[in-house]
Every structure is written in C-alpha cells, then in structure tokens.
Amino acid sequence: MNSSLSGNGGSTTMAAENEDSCGIRVTGMQFSYDVQQPPLFLDFNLNVSPGSRCLLVGANGSGKTTLLKILAGKHMVGGRDVVRVLSGSAFHDTQLVCSGDLAYLGGSWSKNVGSAGEIPLQGDFSAEHMIFGVEGADPERRDKLIELLDIDLQWRMHKVSDGQRRRVQICLGLLHPYKVLLLDEVTVDLDVVTRMDLLDFFKEECEQREAIIVYATHIFDGLETWATHLAYIQDGELRRAEKISNVKELKSSTNLLSVVEAWLRAETKLEKKNPVQKTSVASSPFFSSRHMAYYR
Numbered sequence: 556m557n558s559s560l561s562g563n564g565g566s567t568t569m570a571a572e573n574e575d576s577c578g579i580r581v582t583g584m585q586f587s588y589d590v591q592q593p594p595l596f597l598d599f600n601l602n603v604s605p606g607s608r609c610l611l612v613g614a615n616g617s618g619k620t621t622l623l624k625i626l627a628g629k630h631m632v633g634g635r636d637v638v639r640v641l642s643g644s645a646f647h648d649t650q651l652v653c654s655g656d657l658a659y660l661g662g663s664w665s666k667n668v669g670s671a672g673e674i675p676l677q678g679d680f681s682a683e684h685m686i687f688g689v690e691g692a693d694p695e696r697r698d699k700l701i702e703l704l705d706i707d708l709q710w711r712m713h714k715v716s717d718g719q720r721r722r723v724q725i726c727l728g729l730l731h732p733y734k735v736l737l738l739d740e741v742t743v744d745l746d747v748v749t750r751m752d753l754l755d756f757f758k759e760e761c762e763q764r765e766a767i768i769v770y771a772t773h774i775f776d777g778l779e780t781w782a783t784h785l786a787y788i789q790d791g792e793l794r795r796a797e798k799i800s801n802v803k804e805l806k807s808s809t810n811l812l813s814v815v816e817a818w819l820r821a822e823t824k825l826e827k828k829n830p831v832q833k834t835s836v837a838s839s840p841f842f843s844s845r846h847m848a849y850y851r
C-alpha cells in the first residue's frame with residue numbers, strides 16, 4: 556500500500572499526489588473560536604492519503620477534536636481550497652456527508668445519519684428501530700456490524716449502559732461504507748474485546764477499500780501495529796506527521812504509550828519554561844473576514 560502522511564514540514568510532492576488520489580489535504584489553515592483570542596490553528600498543513608490509519612495524538616486542548624470537526628465539515632474555515640476531503644471542500648460540499656463517504660463519530664450522544672441529520676441516541680426506542688431506520692444500508696454489512704458490536708436489537712436506548720449506547724452509535728456510523736472516517740475517541744466506553752474486534756474491522760476496511768481513518772485517542776493499547784501513521788499536535792501545531800514505522804523513538808522503545816507520554820511531558824516542561832505565544836487573529840497579517848469560523 557502506498558499510503559502517506561505529511562504535515563507542516565512535509566513533502567510537497569506528497570501533497571500534489573494526494574489531491575489526485577482523493578485523500579485529505581489541509582493547506583495553510585487558520586482557525587479561531589474567538590476572534591479576540593490567538594488562533595488555535597495558524598498556517599496548519601496536513602495531507603493524508605487513501606489507505607492510511609492515522610492516529611491523532613496530543614494533550615488535552617491541543618486541537619484534536621477541533622481538527623476532526625473541521626475535516627468533517629462542521630466548521631467553515633477559509634475558502635474552498637483550504638480543507639479538501641476526497642477532492643471536495645469539507646464544509647461546502649455537503650454531499651460528502653450526505654452520501655456517507657465522509658463519516659464522523661464523536662463523543663456526543665447523537666449521530667449524523669446522512670440527510671436525516673442529527674439523530675439523538677437516548678430515548679424510549681429500540682436499537683433495532685434506530686439501526687433498521689437507516690435507509691440504504693446493505694443488509695449484509697448491517698448484520699456483520701450488529702454481530703461485531705454484539706448489539707441486542709431489543710435494547711431500549713434509554714435503559715442501556717454507556718458502552719451499549721456507544722456500540723449502537725458506532726454501528727449507525729458505519730452502516731454506509733465510508734471513504735473517510737473521523738473518530739474522536741469513540742472506543743473509550745467499549746470493553747476490551749469489542750474494542751479490539753472493532754479495530755480489526757477498521758484495519759480490514761482500510762486495506763480492502765483504501766479507506767482513510769483519522770483517529771484521535773488517549774488510549775494506545777494495541778495501536779502500535781494498528782496505525783500506519785502518527786500525527787502529533789501541540790497547541791494547534793502539527794509537531795510530527797509520519798509513518799509509524801519511521802517514528803524513531805518507537806524503534807528503541809517499548810510502546811506507543813511511553814513515546815507519547817515522553818512527548819507530552821517534554822511539552823509541559825517546555826511550556827512552563829517558555830509559555831507559547833501565538834499571534835492574535837486580529838493582529839495577524841493573515842487575518843481577513845474569510846478566516847472567521849462558522850459552526851454547524
């Protein structure tokens with residue numbers, strides 16, 4: 556597989572290849588939640604190619620969720636060329652989400668199901684009602700997911716545990732065979748067997764269909780061999796973006812958990828010594844009204 560990842564300091568050749576091969580391409584992105592505050596992302600660049608399983612790591616508040624939401628088209632950032640997913644604009648080309656090609660699974664108890672919009676996952680209805688209510692799902696894929704996630708179709712959604720609700724949410728999110736899947740720590744409530752089976756399923760999907768997965772997590776168990784790429788964000792800056800097999804610390808070390816722990820500890824020490832100052836949006840030479848954020 557010829558998957559690749561590059562970031563701020565990454566290869567421009569890869570970037571050019573990526574546009575043709577329909578991956579993810581973020582170019583010179585600037586984003587701020589509050590125009591009075593320094594931007595979270597300032598000239599942020601990232602390329603992810605088909606077939607990649609990219610782990611997104613970073614401290615709390617570093618920008619992982621925001622980045623995933625931007626890639627999912629939930630925030631408008633700049634013009635059509637800034638955030639490209641599958642050769643479309645993540646925010647403007649709503650067909651990306653409606654078709655199921657671009658899927659996002661996040662922490663909130665709701666699921667955006669194509670044109671049906673946000674569907675709440677808590678209420679007096681059955682898992683069956685939710686899952687079979689999704690139009691256009693392939694029955695074989697649906698059965699496979701129900702079995703994989705060990706879902707009891709009779710579950711009442713207002714009486715299930717967090718882990719059981721999460722399984723239904725994941726099932727709904729995967730019913731359509733996505734091309735890009737953005738995961739924001741959705742395995743946190745799952746038991747270890749379900750989590751490992753799900754990770755195997757994702758791996759299979761990427762290998763068979765060249766799907767892209769970008770997965771933000773703080774749980775690293777079993778991910779050294781699962782991920783193909785690693786992206787590390789610090790305070791909205793992409794510090795590392797590389798193939799997992801090229802992460803030199805992983806050659807000598809132990810496991811991903813200790814490598815990421817060392818990065819985050821070093822970051823904390825450095826921040827204490829030398830607090831990070833970003834240019835405020837209002838005073839930035841890059842700022843213009845088109846950089847203001849709009850939310851979905």
Ligand SMILES: Nc1ncnc2c1ncn2[C@@H]1O[C@H](COP(=O)(O)OP(=O)(O)OP(=O)(O)O)[C@@H](O)[C@H]1O
Nearest residue numbers: 588589595613614615616617618619620621622771
């Ligand atoms: N809706 C919002 N309005 C204003 N600021 C926000 C909003 N959401 C997030 N932020 C800020 O943006 C920064 C990045 O937050 P984000 O949720 O993307 O971080 P994260 O890396 O996903 O963190 P975590 O690991 O805790 O999930 C934080 O400083 C946070 O306070």
